[in-house]
Amino acid sequence: MSEHGNWAEWVYIGVVCALLVWVGAEAWNVERLVEHVPADAEVIKVTAQQWFWSFEHEDGTIEIGELHVEKGKAYKFEVTSKDVIHSFNIHDYVVLIDAVPGRINTVWFAPDEVAEHEIQCREYCGLLHYNMRAKLYVEGST
Amino acid sequence: MVLELQKPRPIWQIMFSTHHTDIGLLYLITSLAFFFMGGALALAMRIELFLPGPQIIADSMTFNRMFTVHGTTLIFLFILPFASAVGNYFVPIMVRYKDMAYPKLNAIAFWMIPPAGALIWLGFADFTWYAQPPYSVISSPAPAADMWIFGLKILGVSSVLGAINFVVTILKCKHPDLPLSKMPLMAWSFLSSQLIIIVAIPTFAAALLMLLTDRMGVSGFFDPAVGGDPIAYSHLFWFTFHPEVYVLVIPAIGMMYEIIPRFSRKPIFSHSSGVFAFIMLSLVSFASWAHHMYATGMSFTEKTVFMIGTLAAVPASAMHVFNFLATMWGGRIKFATPMMWSIGGIALFFSAGAGGVVNSAMPLDFITHDSYWVVGHFHLFVMGTIAFGSFGYAYYMFPYVTGRMYNEKLGQVHFIFSFVGAVLVFFTQHVLGLFGMPRRVFDYPPFPEWIAMNQIITFGAFLLAIGAAIWLGNFVYSMGKGKPADMEDPFELGGKYYYPYQSKTPHHVGY
Numbered sequence: 294m295s296e297h298g299n300w301a302e303w304v305y306i307g308v309v310c311a312l313l314v315w316v317g318a319e320a321w322n323v324e325r326l327v328e329h330v331p332a333d334a335e336v337i338k339v340t341a342q343q344w345f346w347s348f349e350h351e352d353g354t355i356e357i358g359e360l361h362v363e364k365g366k367a368y369k370f371e372v373t374s375k376d377v378i379h380s381f382n383i384h385d386y387v388v389l390i391d392a393v394p395g396r397i398n399t400v401w402f403a404p405d406e407v408a409e410h411e412i413q414c415r416e417y418c419g420l421l422h423y424n425m426r427a428k429l430y431v432e433g434s435t
Numbered sequence: 436m437v438l439e440l441q442k443p444r445p446i447w448q449i450m451f452s453t454h455h456t457d458i459g460l461l462y463l464i465t466s467l468a469f470f471f472m473g474g475a476l477a478l479a480m481r482i483e484l485f486l487p488g489p490q491i492i493a494d495s496m497t498f499n500r501m502f503t504v505h506g507t508t509l510i511f512l513f514i515l516p517f518a519s520a521v522g523n524y525f526v527p528i529m530v531r532y533k534d535m536a537y538p539k540l541n542a543i544a545f546w547m548i549p550p551a552g553a554l555i556w557l558g559f560a561d562f563t564w565y566a567q568p569p570y571s572v573i574s575s576p577a578p579a580a581d582m583w584i585f586g587l588k589i590l591g592v593s594s595v596l597g598a599i600n601f602v603v604t605i606l607k608c609k610h611p612d613l614p615l616s617k618m619p620l621m622a623w624s625f626l627s628s629q630l631i632i633i634v635a636i637p638t639f640a641a642a643l644l645m646l647l648t649d650r651m652g653v654s655g656f657f658d659p660a661v662g663g664d665p666i667a668y669s670h671l672f673w674f675t676f677h678p679e680v681y682v683l684v685i686p687a688i689g690m691m692y693e694i695i696p697r698f699s700r701k702p703i704f705s706h707s708s709g710v711f712a713f714i715m716l717s718l719v720s721f722a723s724w725a726h727h728m729y730a731t732g733m734s735f736t737e738k739t740v741f742m743i744g745t746l747a748a749v750p751a752s753a754m755h756v757f758n759f760l761a762t763m764w765g766g767r768i769k770f771a772t773p774m775m776w777s778i779g780g781i782a783l784f785f786s787a788g789a790g791g792v793v794n795s796a797m798p799l800d801f802i803t804h805d806s807y808w809v810v811g812h813f814h815l816f817v818m819g820t821i822a823f824g825s826f827g828y829a830y831y832m833f834p835y836v837t838g839r840m841y842n843e844k845l846g847q848v849h850f851i852f853s854f855v856g857a858v859l860v861f862f863t864q865h866v867l868g869l870f871g872m873p874r875r876v877f878d879y880p881p882f883p884e885w886i887a888m889n890q891i892i893t894f895g896a897f898l899l900a901i902g903a904a905i906w907l908g909n910f911v912y913s914m915g916k917g918k919p920a921d922m923e924d925p926f927e928l929g930g931k932y933y934y935p936y937q938s939k940t941p942h943h944v945g946y
C-alpha cells in the first residue's frame with residue numbers, strides 16, 4: 294500500500310469499517326430488545342416430530358396442525374422436538390427457532406392483527422419436511 | 436508449460452504419472468466432469484420446482500438425495516479439485532521449482548478422489564451436505580449414509596495430503612532468489628487456503644468418525660436419546676466448514692489476480708495489500724463459525740461474539756475488491772473471455788458479501804436463515820464468484836494446456852448466458868427467501884408469488900445450462916481442432932510487463 298502512497302484505499306477501508314460497526318451496533322441493540330420476553334407472556338409448548346407440529350396451551354388444551362391465539366396478547370413458545378432437529382417458523386412474524394431434541398428453546402411474539410398465517414418447518418428433517426406445515430389463527434379477543 | 440494434448444500420449448502414461456502438470460490435468464478433467472454431473476442434478480431439481488406439485492421427480496426422498504449429492508459433488512468434487520488442478524499446474528512454476536515437493540503423495544491425493552466420488556454417487560445419501568444428527572444418526576437410510584461418510588473421510592485425507600504438499604512446495608522448494616513477499620498473489624492464495632485446510636479439516640474428520648460410531652450404535656455423541664448433543668456436531672461441522680468456504684473462495688480470488696492485471700495491461704495495484712488481505716482472511720475465517728447457528732438457541736452473548744467475528748472478515752474481502760477495481764482503473768482493458776468472467780465474478784462477489792453482512796446481523800438472520808435467501812446467498816459465492824473465477828481461469832489456461840485457442844465468440848456467449856442466468860437465479864432466490872420459502876423442499880404450497888419466482892429461477896437455470904453446454908462443445912471441439920495458439924502471447928495482450936513477476940524470463944509466457 295505504502296509504495297503507492299494511497300489515501301483512496303484507506304478512505305475506502307474506513308468507510309467499510311464504519312458501515313460494519315454501524316450494522317453491528319444496530320443489530321446488537323435490536324436483538325437485545327427483541328429477546329426481552331414480556332413478563333405476562335402466555336406459554337405455549339411446541340413439540341415437533343416427523344412431520345407435524347403439536348401445541349399445548351397453559352390451560353392444557355392441545356392442538357395439532359393448527360394454533361389459535363388471541364390478538365393483542367404476548368405468547369412465549371417453548372420449542373422442542375421428539376426426534377430429529379426441526380425449526381419452528383412463523384415467517385410473517387419473524388419467529389424462527391430450532392426444535393432440538395433434548396433441549397427447550399424459547400421465542401416469543403405478540404400478534405397484533407386478526408389473520409391467518411403459515412407455520413412451517415425450516416430445518417431439513419427428512420421425507421415430508423417440505424410439507425411439515427401448520428396454520429396459525431390469530432383471533433379477536435372474546 | 437507442458438502441452439499435454441498437443442503431443443498425444445497413451446492415457447495410462449498420464450494416469451500413472453507423478454508430474455505436476457499431469458496430476459493437474461487429471462484434477463482438471465475430474466473436476467469438470469463432476470461439475471457437469473452436479474449441474475445435471477441442479478437442472479432436474481429446478482424443473483421439479485417450476486410448478487407446485489410433483490413434476491418429474493418421483494418422490495421427495497429422491498429430491499432430497501439429489502440436493503445432497505449435488506451440493507456434496509460441487510463443493511468437494513468440483514471446486515476443490517479445480518483449485519488443485521490450477522495449483523498443480525501453476526504453483527511449482529510460480530515458485531520456480533521442478534515439480535511439487537512430494538510427487539508421489541500428489542498422485543495419491545488425486546487418486547483418492549475417484550473412489551470417494553464413486554461412494555458418494557453410488558450411495559446417494561439424503562441427509563444434506565451437513566449430515567446433521569440426530570437425523571443422520573437415527574433417520575438416514577443405510578448404506579447410502581455410511582457410504583457418504585466414508586467418501587467424505589477419504590476426501591478429507593486427500594485434501595490434507597494435498598495441502599501439506601502445497602505448503603511444503605511453497606515454503607521449502609521456492610527458489611531462493613524469490614522472496615515470499617514477491618511471490619505472485621495466486622501462489623499466496625494457495626499458501627493461505629492450504630494452511631486453512633490443515634488447521635480446519637481434522638475437526639470434521641473427528642466428527643465424521645463420531646457420526647459413524649453413533650450410526651453403528653456403539654456411541655451416542657450426538658444422539659440426545661442416549662444423552663448426546665446434536666448441537667455439538669454443528670459446532671464441529673462449522674468449525675471446519677466456515678473456514679472451508681474461504682478455502683473455496685481464496686484460490687478463485689487468486690486466479691482473478693492472475694487475470695485482472697494482464698487483461699488490464701497494468702501491474703496489480705497493490706501486491707502487499709493483496710497479501711495482507713489473504714493473511715487476514717485465513718485468520719478471521721476461524722472466528723465466525725457459529726454464525727450458522729443463531730437459531731439453534733444460542734445465548735445473546737454467543738450470538739454477539741460470532742456476529743463480530745463474522746463482520747471482521749468483511750474488510751479483507753473488501754480490500755480484494757478494491758485492489759481489482761484499482762488495477763482495472765485507467766488500464767487498457769481487453770474484454771476477452773477470461774477477463775469477462777473475472778469482472779462478472781467480482782460483481783457477484785460484492786453482492787454476495789453484502790448479503791453476508793445481512794445474514795450476520797442477528798435479528799435479520801432470523802428472516803433469512805434456512806430460507807431460499809440462503810440458497811441464493813451461498814450460490815452467489817459458489818457459483819457467482821468461485822465457479823465464475825474458475826471458469827475464467829479455465830479459458831485462460833486452455834491454450835497453455837492444449838496449445839490451441841478456444842472459440843472466443845462462444846466463450847463470450849457462455850459468459851453472457853451464465854451471468855444473466857446467475858443474476859436471475861440467485862437474486863430471485865434471495866427475494867423468494869424474504870417471502871418465506873424454506874430451503875431443501877421438494878414441493879411448496881401454491882402461493883402465487885412463490886410460483887412466479889420459482890419459474891423465473893428455473894428459467895435462469897436453463898440459461899446457465901445452455902451456457903455450460905456451449906462451453907463443453909467449445910472446449911471439446913477446440914481441443915482437437917482449434918487454431919494453434921501463439922504461445923508467446925495467446926491473448927494478444929502484447930508487452931512483457933503484463934507478467935510482472937516474470938522479468939527473469941520475459942519470453943516464457945506460460946511461465
Ligand code: HEM
Binds near residue numbers: 478506514876
Ligand atoms: C449451475 C447453477 C446451479 C444451480 C441452478 C443450482 C441449484 C441448486 C438447487 C436447486 C439446490 C437445492 C436448494 C435447496 O432446496 O435447498 C442447490 C443446493 C446446493 N448447491 Fe447448487 N446449483 C448450482 C451450482 C452450484 C455450485 C457451483 C455449487 C458449489 C460449488 C453448488 C452448491 C450447492 C450446495 C452446497 C447446495 C446445498 C445442498 C444441501 O442443501 O445439502 N451449487 N443448488
Ligand SMILES: [Cu+2]
Binds near residue numbers: 379416423
Ligand atoms: Cu423440517
Ligand SMILES: [Cu+2]
Binds near residue numbers: 677723727
Ligand atoms: Cu460461515
